[in-house]
Amino acid sequence: xxxxxxxxxxxxxxxxxxxxxxGLPTAAHAAPAPGRRSGRFTTVRVATYNVSLNRPEEGKxxxxxxxxxxxxxxxxxxxxxINNPDIILLNEVDHDDAGxxxxxxxxxYLEVSQxxxxxxxxxxxxxxxxNTGVPSGLDLNRDGTVGGPDDAWGFGEFPGQxxxxxxxxxxxxxxxVRTFQNLRWADMPSSLLPAEFYGPEITAQLRLSSKSHWDVxxxxxxxxxxxxxxxxxxxxxxxxxxxxxxxxxxxxxxWADYLSPGRRxxxxxxxxxxxxxxxxxxxxxxxxxxxxxxxxxxxWPGAIDQLLTxxxxxxxxxxxxxxxxxxxxxxGANDEHRSKARFDTADFGDDPRPGNLRVDYVLPAKTLxxxxxxxxxxxxxxxxxxxxxxxxxPTSDHRLVRVxxxxxx
Numbered sequence: 001x002x003x004x005x006x007x008x009x010x011x012x013x014x015x016x017x018x019x020x021x022x023g024l025p026t027a028a029h030a031a032p033a034p035g036r037r038s039g040r041f042t043t044v045r046v047a048t049y050n051v052s053l054n055r056p057e058e059g060k061x062x063x064x065x066x067x068x069x070x071x072x073x074x075x076x077x078x079x080x081x082i083n084n085p086d087i088i089l090l091n092e093v094d095h096d097d098a099g100x101x102x103x104x105x106x107x108x109y110l111e112v113s114q115x116x117x118x119x120x121x122x123x124x125x126x127x128x129x130x131n132t133g134v135p136s137g138l139d140l141n142r143d144g145t146v147g148g149p150d151d152a153w154g155f156g157e158f159p160g161q162x163x164x165x166x167x168x169x170x171x172x173x174x175x176x177v178r179t180f181q182n183l184r185w186a187d188m189p190s191s192l193l194p195a196e197f198y199g200p201e202i203t204a205q206l207r208l209s210s211k212s213h214w215d216v217x218x219x220x221x222x223x224x225x226x227x228x229x230x231x232x233x234x235x236x237x238x239x240x241x242x243x244x245x246x247x248x249x250x251x252x253x254x255w256a257d258y259l260s261p262g263r264r265x266x267x268x269x270x271x272x273x274x275x276x277x278x279x280x281x282x283x284x285x286x287x288x289x290x291x292x293x294x295x296x297x298x299x300w301p302g303a304i305d306q307l308l309t310x311x312x313x314x315x316x317x318x319x320x321x322x323x324x325x326x327x328x329x330x331x332g333a334n335d336e337h338r339s340k341a342r343f344d345t346a347d348f349g350d351d352p353r354p355g356n357l358r359v360d361y362v363l364p365a366k367t368l369x370x371x372x373x374x375x376x377x378x379x380x381x382x383x384x385x386x387x388x389x390x391x392x393x394p395t396s397d398h399r400l401v402r403v404x405x406x407x408x409x
Contacts, residue, residue, distance in 0.1 A: 041406040042221050043371055044170070047085035048287040048360050050231075050346075050398035051076045053093045053101075058158040061094040065104035068112070073105070075387050075395045078114035082384055083376055083402055087168045087218055088122075089287040091231045091398075095130055095163030102127055102165055110167075122167035124218075128179055130163045130211040132156030138202050154210035154233065164229060164288075166216050173217040173224065178270040180213040185250065187267055188257075192246035192300070197239075210247065213254055215270075215278065221409030226284040228255055234291045235299040236354075242300070248291055249300035255286055256306040259313070285405065286313065286363040289346075289398060293357040295338035307363055314366045316403050319343060322377030322388060323399075327356050345375055346398045347390070362403040369406035376400040 053073065055061045064070040080088065093101060102125050111119045133149065133156025141150040149157050156162055166172065185193045185208040195203045210233035218225045232251035238244045257264045258277040265277030278284060286307060292299035294308060308315050319342040326349060327334040327341035333355030334341065345360035364370060377399045378385040387395055 040409055041369070042409055044087065044220055044225070044405050044407050045083070045085045045402055046227075046285050046287065046362055046364075046405060047080075047083060047088040047400055047402040048091070048289070048362055049076075049080070049088060049400040050091040050289040050360060050396055051093060052393075052396035052398070053090070053105075054162050055094055056157060058094070058160075059096075062096065062100055062104065065101055065108060068108040072395060073109050074114050077105075077109035077112070078117055079376060079384075079387050079395055079400055080110060081114055081117035081120050082387075083400055084118075084120060085402055086170060087166070087225075087227060089227070089229045090165045090167065091289045092162045092396075093127075093165045095127060095160030097129070097160075099125075099127060102167075105165075106167075122169060124168040124170065124172040126166040126168075126172050126174065126177060126214070126216050127163065128177075128212065128214065129181060130154065130160060131181055131207055131209055132163070132211055133159040133161045136205070138205065140198070140202060140206070142197065153207045162211060162231070164211060164214070164231060166214070166227060166229060168218055171219040173219060176217045176224075178215040178272070178274065180209055180254065180268070180270055181207070182271050183208050183213075183254075183269060185247070187269070188250055188253070189267055191250050191253075193250070194241045194243050194246060197241040197243060208247070208254060209251060213251070215258075220407045223283060223407050223409070225407060226278060226282055228258070228278075228284055228286045230255065230288045230290070232288075232291050235297070235303070238298075245298065245300040245303075249303040249306075252290055252292060252303050253306050256310055259284070259310060280312070283365050283367055283407070285365065285368070285403070286361060289360050291359050293339055293354075293359060296333075297354040297357045297359075304361075307361070312365055313363050314368075314370065315363060316370045316373040317343060318345075318362070318373035318375045318401050318403065320375035320377035320399070321379045322382075322385065323356065323375065325379050326377070326390075330356070343375075344377075345401055347388075347393070348397065349391075360398055360401045362401050364403060364405055371404040371406055373403040374401075376402070 131154035213230045216227040232248045235245040235248040292304035323344035324341045330349030333353040343358045344356040
């Protein structure tokens with residue numbers, strides 16, 4: 001089922017999408033011109049943003065969205081309006097099967113001017129179930145009891161907490177979306193799965209993705225751009241077995257294998273039973289909060305390097321002045337970091353460690369031309385700095401990361 005048209009009722013579209021297992025098509029809107037054109041190329045602004053729209057109780061986010069007056073959500077909408085991406089991944093949006101959160105976010109906030117900013121319209125969206133909060137029925141944390149957020153397939157208080165949403169001005173090819181929610185960790189060859197910690201029963205069933213991995217094809221003129229999205233588990237809150245560090249590494253590795261030909265990707269099977277990775281000729285961009293800095297923080301050594309040094313991937317290295325200022329003023333762990341502060345995308349400076357890190361990524365295929373890039377983190381006193389701020393943050397502890405791509409028509 002593709003995105004809705006004005007002749008399709010929302011109820012029938014939801015039913016069709018649910019039957020297909022492919023998430024949710026969007027409500028009907030008149031689509032604006034898709035991107036800025038020049039010659040044989042279209043400039044497409046692609047962004048990722050961990051918006052921290054997670055709530056401690058199921059249904060609470062829907063209440064906040066429905067009010068139309070929630071200060072945090074309004075500030076997030078303003079950040080998106082300022083940056084005006086054509087395609088954006090939102091991490092940490094509590095999922096609901098009816099897709100009500102996606103509709104309310106657009107109707108009550110994004111399509112309403114925030115402090116004089118131009119509204120943004122996304123007639124296409126994709127969202128689908130995630131593993132966070134879904135009970136496994138197993139004692140995953142090995143504490144002798146079954147139940148609670150630690151024993152869900154991905155850490156969460158309720159099903160769908162910390163979900164994902166892709167919003168787009170350009171058509172999403174919903175019928176071609178591939179999801180990897182149910183892919184088992186044990187199916188990955190030479191994985192870092194700590195089988196001795198989990199034991200044979202859990203090892204045989206444990207899912208790899210803490211939320212999900214999605215390949216979301218977007219039609220850009222005559223080109224199909226594969227938007228590869230994920231949000232690997234934080235590599236912290238670990239015991240000596242380092243299960244979260246290991247899982248974070250292998251969640252990142254999934255995309256590295258997916259983009260590699262032949263045997264390296266043959267083990268990958270999507271939720272529809274289709275085997276294999278992305279064809280070498282297909283253009284793509286990787287989006288998401290990967291919870292891994294190249295040099296600092298708690299991730300397994302080399303975790304994000306699996307993508308940053310991949311032969312098919314380029315790293316535009318977006319920067320901001322605000323990150324440099326924040327690292328200098330907060331000090332602490334930031335003073336010992338090996339990564340350059342200008343690359344940071346998340347403000348973790350309220351804790352002694354890990355300090356501010358680069359964890360949010362927009363990584364295009366090397367076959368795509370990068371026109372520009374940036375991290376939305378203004379210096380104090382600059383326009384928009386009131387939307388990032390310091391702890392407690394008016395929006396999120398993460399910053400929007402954007403890259404402008406030249407895509408062949």
